Amino acid sequence: MLATTLALFSSIVSFAPILQSSAPGITGSAGAAIAVGLAALGAGIAERGIGAAAVGAVAEDDDMFGRGLIFTVLPETLVILALVTIFVV
């Protein structure tokens, strides 16, 4: 019983400085990293469908390769725009 109380108390003590410090939990560069990561995730999800459709179109008609490729990488612009945040912070 005493041991648990002690452990609890010591953990509160060790967290206290973080909770009380005025620095943000997520720094600017970490926030930018998360932004880019989420943007890349979104682009990946979008490309999944477009890529499947593009492969289907290319399978039917080879001339569609260029157009299919362009449409497939179109969501990639999301990531490029999200990269801007790196330079802003």
Added chain:
Amino acid sequence: MSAARGTANYEYVTSRVRSRGASLFDADDYRKLVRMGPGEIARFMEETEYEAEMNALGSRFEGVDLIEYALNRNLAKHFDDLLNWADGALYDYVARYLRKFDAWNVKTAFRGIYSDADPSEIEDDLITAGELSETLLSRLVDAGSIEEAVDLLDGTLFADALDEAYELYEQESLLVPLENAVDRAYYADLMANLPSEPNRAEELYLQFLRAEIDFRNLRNALRISRSGADIDPVEFYIDGGRLFDAATLRQLASNPDELVARVRESVYGDELDATLDELAEADDLIAFEHALDAALLSYSDTLSNRYPLSVCPVLAYVLAKEREVDNVRAIARGREAGLDPEEIETELVIA
């Protein structure tokens, strides 16, 4: 059959299907085709996507037979492809829908046996796009009697319905009950085992099928009411549409005007308005039936444009491909019989 794993790959399948749909014959091609003789049609088809079939069969057959075999083989090839591409729920929907060709084959076999046709002649009319194996089909056409054929179909989805209908057949020795049983079993299977609260994909699948069933019921009702024959329309009624239930259909079939008014108010009103006007003017039921087919095609196109990532474009393609095969066959047979281009044009269904 429905053991396909994975999620439905709508993107891949619809883009392939749309590409194939774009290479179907359009109104211009048909205008050229109706002015050609059978030999010219065959040569024209060699330059289109029927090339492989025409080359494969060209040495064995000629003339209209060649065209017909090439059409059937091409149809089967495309629909097999659909099943190869589709995954998950989409595979399940397409497989169910393509059993339409099983129903067609079974009915063809029955009719052939009933009319004592030569087995090889019956076999020519089969379309091997369904689920029934070729072994079963060839045993079916070789069957000596209807009873034998019904026994052979034991274990398929038609078995139960056929067993019941066979008693009626024995009493009346008419094929109608058997054919209706096959159709009903097919449509019942289409709608079977869907959850009571369908999700979006299942709802679209249902919407497409309901439209098809409605159009079928409508056509049957009009045929019966026009022919004036004393037939109970409920015998031909297919359950599952949203336009009619059995009771209203019986009531409306005796009253064509009310039937037409009812359709005009329905969801298909927009697609069918022009067609219904035509029907009111001309008493030509065949022209109306073709217009009905065209309206179903355009409704299926509407659905597939409205819901691009669904089963609708795939089923719309199946419908359109079937129509194309029917059209080309009609042209070839019509030219062989020496019909005028204008006459043949009235036989075509062009959306």
